[in-house]
Every structure is written in C-alpha cells, then in structure tokens.
Amino acid sequence: MNIRLYNARILTMEKGRPVFRGEIWVKNDKIVCVAEQNELQSEWKSDFPKISWDIEMDCRDNLLMPGFKDAHTHSAMTFLRSYADDVPLQTWLNEKVFPMEAKLTGEDIYELTKLAVLEYLTSGITSIFEMYLTPDTIAEACIDMGMRCVLTGGLNNFSSSPEQMEEEYLKWNKQNPLISYQLGFHAEYTCSKELIYRVAQLAHKYHAPVYTHLAETRKEVEECKARYGMTPAMFLDTMGVFEFGGGGYHCVHMTDEDMEVFRRRRMYAITNPASNLKLASGIAPIADFEKKKIPVAIGTDGPASNNCLDMFREMFLVSGLSKYREEDAASLDAMRVLRMATVHGAKAMRLNKADVLAKGKLADIIMIDLHQPNMQPIHNIPKNLVYSGSKSNVLMTMINGKILYRNGEFNVGESPEEIYAKCDRIVKRIINA
Numbered sequence: 001m002n003i004r005l006y007n008a009r010i011l012t013m014e015k016g017r018p019v020f021r022g023e024i025w026v027k028n029d030k031i032v033c034v035a036e037q038n039e040l041q042s043e044w045k046s047d048f049p050k051i052s053w054d055i056e057m058d059c060r061d062n063l064l065m066p067g068f069k070d071a072h073t074h075s076a077m078t079f080l081r082s083y084a085d086d087v088p089l090q091t092w093l094n095e096k097v098f099p100m101e102a103k104l105t106g107e108d109i110y111e112l113t114k115l116a117v118l119e120y121l122t123s124g125i126t127s128i129f130e131m132y133l134t135p136d137t138i139a140e141a142c143i144d145m146g147m148r149c150v151l152t153g154g155l156n157n158f159s160s161s162p163e164q165m166e167e168e169y170l171k172w173n174k175q176n177p178l179i180s181y182q183l184g185f186h187a188e189y190t191c192s193k194e195l196i197y198r199v200a201q202l203a204h205k206y207h208a209p210v211y212t213h214l215a216e217t218r219k220e221v222e223e224c225k226a227r228y229g230m231t232p233a234m235f236l237d238t239m240g241v242f243e244f245g246g247g248g249y250h251c252v253h254m255t256d257e258d259m260e261v262f263r264r265r266r267m268y269a270i271t272n273p274a275s276n277l278k279l280a281s282g283i284a285p286i287a288d289f290e291k292k293k294i295p296v297a298i299g300t301d302g303p304a305s306n307n308c309l310d311m312f313r314e315m316f317l318v319s320g321l322s323k324y325r326e327e328d329a330a331s332l333d334a335m336r337v338l339r340m341a342t343v344h345g346a347k348a349m350r351l352n353k354a355d356v357l358a359k360g361k362l363a364d365i366i367m368i369d370l371h372q373p374n375m376q377p378i379h380n381i382p383k384n385l386v387y388s389g390s391k392s393n394v395l396m397t398m399i400n401g402k403i404l405y406r407n408g409e410f411n412v413g414e415s416p417e418e419i420y421a422k423c424d425r426i427v428k429r430i431i432n433a
Contacts, residue, residue, distance in 0.1 A: 001054050001401055002027055003363075008059035009370065010034065011381060012357040013066050013342050019381050024064055025051070026363040029177070029401040034357055055403075062395060063368040063381060066357055067126025068311040069345025071270045072249045072299025074132045075116035076109040079427050080304035089217050089279045097304065103430045106134040111422045113141035118416055119309040120147065121405040124394040126364035129270075129299065129349045131184060131211075131249075133159060135168050139179045145412045146404050148364065150349040152184035152211045155199065156191050162198040169206070178400060182246075182350065187213040188224055188232045193239075200240040209267075209350070210241050214248030217281045221253045233258035242267060247348055249299065250275075251289075252282040262294045268348035269294050271340075273317035274308065275301035286322040287331045297348040298341045312389045315341050319386055334386035367396035 006023035012034060022040065025033035077097075084096035104112075109132065120128060127148040130138055135151045142149035151172055153165040165183065172181040183206070185191050185199050203210050214232050215221055221231055228235045234257055236242060242261065247268035254262075254269075262269060271284045289296050298318055300309045315337050322332040346355035354362045370378060374388045397405040404411050 002051055003055045003057070003398075003401065003403075004051075004053050005057050005059055005064060005365070005367075007061060008064045008367075009061060009381070010036075010357065011063060011065040013339065014356045014358060019063070021061075023059075024357065024365065026365075026398075026401050029363055031357060031359055031361050031363050031365075034359060057396075059367060060371070062370050064357065064365055065368065066342045066346075066355065067364045067366045067397060067399065068124050068341050069127045069129070069297065069349060069351065069354070070120065070125045070300050070309070070311060071129045071268075071297035071345040071348050072272055072301055073116070073128045073130050073309075074302030074304070075128065075130055075138065076104070076112035076132055077302035077304040078112045078115045078423065079104075079108070079430060081307045083431070084304050085278075085307070089281060090219065092279060092305070100430060101133065103433055104133060106137040108426045108430075109134045110137040110141045111419070111426060113138050114145055114412075114414070114419050115423045116303060116309060117142065117145040117147045117412070118410060118419065119303075121397045121410065121412075122394060123310050123312065123391045124366040124368070124397055125309070125311055126366065126397060126399045127346065127349060127351055127354060129182075129211075129345075131186070132302075135172070135181070139172055139176070143176055143178055146178070146399055146402050148178050148351070148354070148362075148399055149180075150351065151179065151181045153182075153199075154184065154186050155195065156186040157195065158190070162195070162202060165199075166202055169202075169208075180350065182211055183208050184211040184246075187216075187220070188236060189220055193228075196236065196239050196241060200243070203241060203244055203246075207244050209244050209246035211247050211270075212236070212241075212249065214251055215253045215258065216250035216276070217279075218253050231255055231258055233261045237261045237265070247297070249301075250281065250284065252276055252284045254285060254288075259288060259292050259294060262289075263292050267294070268297050268344070270297045270299050270348060271318060272299050272301040272306075272314075273321055274314055275305040277317070277321075278307075279305055283321045283325045285325070286318060287326045287328075290332070290336070295344045295347065296340045297345040298337075299345075310391055311341055312385070312391060312393075315386045315389075334380075334383040337386050338382050363398060363401040365396075365398045366394060369393045369395045
C-alpha cells in the first residue's frame with residue numbers, strides 16, 4: 001500500500017525541528033519520505049514518477065504528527081466504566097474490581113479490549129502499554145483491530161506465574177509485528193517476596209526491563225515500609241528487579257532516594273493524572289522528575305479508574321497539575337508534555353521505531369484538524385494541542401501504514417455497533433451473575 005499525504009503541516013517531534021509544510025509518503029508499514037515543501041522538487045523528480053499511489057490524501061493544511069503512546073492501560077476494564085466509581089483505591093480494588101474480574105473469560109477480555117481500541121483510535125492513540133489478564137486474547141484483539149500493543153506481565157499472588165510470563169515473553173516478542181512483550185508484575189503489595197525475586201531472575205536471564213505499579217498511594221508506600229523497612233522503589237531495587245531498567249506506573253509518592261533509583265537505573269516514570277485524581281491518590285512530582293532527568297511518559301490507566309481513554313485530557317492534566325503543585329505557571333512547558341505523550345512513551349515501551357516521523361520509521365501517524373475553533377488562531381500548534389486540543393480534532397489515525405480511523409469512520413473489520421452489542425451482553429452477564 002502506497003499512501004501520499006500532501007498539503008500538510010507536519011510536526012515530526014524530532015528535537016529542534018519546528019512545524020513545517022510538506023508531505024509524507026508511506027509504503028506498506030514504513031515512512032519512506034518526509035519532505036518539506038522546498039525539498040519536494042528533488043524528491044518528486046527522483047521518486048514520484050516511479051510510485052503508483054493507492055491513496056493520495058489532501059490534508060488541507062491540517063497537522064500530521066506521531067500518534068500518541070498510551071503508556072499504561074488495562075483495556076478490558078471497559079466493562080467496569082462508571083460502575084466501580086467514587087471509592088478509594090484499595091476499596092475500589094478489593095470490593096469492586098477483583099470480584100468482578102474473577103468472572104471474566106478470555107473471550108470476554110478479547111471483546112472488551114476491542115471496545116477500548118475504538119476509543120484509542122478516536123483519541124489518536126497508536127500504541128498501548130497493556131497490563132491485564134489473558135495477554136493472549138488481548139494480543140489477538142489488537143491484531144484483529146490493527147492496534148499496536150506492548151503487553152506487560154501482570155503477575156501477582158493470585159494469577160499467572162513466572163513460568164507463564166516467560167512463555168508469553170518469548171512468544172509475543174517474535175509472533176506478530178504489532179505485538180511485543182515486556183516483563184512486569186502488578187505491584188509490590190500483591191506479590192510475595194519470593195515471587196518478586198523470581199521476576200528479578202527473569203530480568204537477569206534476559207537482560208530485560210521490568211514494569212510495575214509503584215508508589216501510587218501513600219498507604220501502599222507506608223505498608224511496604226512496615227513490611228520491609230523501605231519504600232517500594234528501594235525494596236524492588238535491592239531485589240535486583242530494576243537492574244536492566246524498566247518503569248513505574250503512577251509514581252505519585254516518591255522520595256528523593258526513589259528518584260535516585262529511577263535516575264541510576266534509567267527508568268521511566270509513567271504518570272496517570274486523571275486516574276490519580278479520581279481515586280484521590282495524589283499528584284505526581286513531574287517537575288522533580290524533570291529536574292532529575294528522569295524521563296516521563298503518560299498513560300490513561302484503565303477505563304474503570306479514569307474513565308476516559310483520552311490523551312488530550314491527560315496532557316492538559318499533566319501540565320496543569322504540575323503548575324498547581326509547584327505553584328509555578330512556568331514549571332512545565334507544553335512541548336515537553338507533548339514529548340511525554342509521544343517520544344517518551346515510545347521509548348518507555350521500547351518502540352524505538354515509532355517515536356518520531358522520519359524516513360524508515362513505522363507509519364503510525366495521526367492527523368489533527370486545525371480548522372476547528374479550538375485550534376484558532378494558530379500562534380503555537382504544540383500549545384494548542386496540549387491546552388485546547390480534544391479528541392474532536394482527530395481526523396485520522398494510521399497504524400502500521402493502515403488507516404484505521406478517518407473522519408469519524410472506523411476501518412477495523414467490524415462495525416462499532418456489533419462490538420458494543422457483544423460487550424453489553426458480557427457486562428449484563430457478569431453484573432447479574
């Protein structure tokens with residue numbers, strides 16, 4: 001499939017490169033040309049006559065940019081959207097979430113994940129970092145829908161095992177170009193010391209990073225200190241879990257010593273501001289991470305705790321909450337937040353071919369409507385995206401060179417109404433069981 005996207009403004013997210021006018025050429029799953037208007041003549045003469053275009057799209061001076069990377073998701077929790085709400089995290093987990101999750105089948109998770117994928121596409125999200133039950137059926141759903149997915153182990157005392165996680169790690173790092181797998185476990189407080197030690201052994205065996213929920217609530221941190229005399233980050237580091245890097249989801253209640261672990265181990269802090277606000281977990285110290293050169297990525301968390309899979313809202317909250325926390329309106333610039341939602345997310349997920357728009361990179365591209373009132377006037381496009389952008393501005397979402405969403409229409413092999421109906425039947429069965 002050869003696709004020409006022309007008459008566009010382009011934000012490649014390469015360092016130091018501002019928005020410019022030009023076009024992008026895609027061949028199959030890769031970008032083969034990103035050209036500024038003044039470069040097009042030479043590219044046109046050398047390559048254009050040889051190309052038979054399958055799609056030529058006039059972008060009408062709208063913006064092309066890399067898709068957003070949702071660096072922390074539990075997609076199939078769509079079944080609990082607006083059902084498990086308005087309670088603290090531990091109550092939410094133990095009384096609302098875990099009992100309902102016990103009723104899910106792998107087929108349920110397959111269908112519920114597809115519902116989340118529809119929402120990701122409307123938000124310009126082209127990759128998800130997914131931790132949930134039955135990774136195999138999640139992967140199958142993402143392959144069938146065309147979504148790029150990085151699975152991570154959700155190992156805990158009650159489900160999965162180190163042996164199963166190793167099997168999944170080996171399987172999904174070679175089976176399909178849309179799917180990869182990183183080692184992980186749910187959290188320190190849901191895993192025994194022996195189980196965590198076995199995760200560390202796998203990390204050392206494969207020289208692999210590890211990801212986990214970390215320092216999400218003050219209660220979590222205090223209980224870990226009571227158990228082991230250390231914060232979660234310090235304890236896990238002493239266990240050898242982070243020898244080869246990785247990251248923590250949430251990272252709200254972090255000490256200077258915890259941040260030193262992240263800095264030294266070259267780990268990513270993956271912030272989830274909407275979820276943390278809704279569960280009253282706290283505000284992450286993003287400005288401190290930035291000062292200590294700890295890279296930050298952004299995730300929505302699951303649709304039961306957020307409840308909206310919307311990277312525009314997350315970006316605004318990352319910036320706004322940091323400014324509020326620091327009492328400094330200059331504490332976090334919009335362009336840095338945009339890098340968190342794109343480049344840093346890709347790096348955290350080890351998707352190094354999906355970070356920016358450039359020749360040879362994966363064709364994971366979104367188009368943003370600049371002709372809507374919330375994007376006018378165009379003083380500064382990155383600031384407009386972070387401070388006034390919304391899902392309504394997403395005109396197109398392309399993943400792996402395939403246009404999956406355009407002008408409100410989905411191209412995922414199944415109608416949204418069919419997906420909604422299947423998920424509705426699942427929810428009714430589980431709630432009434």
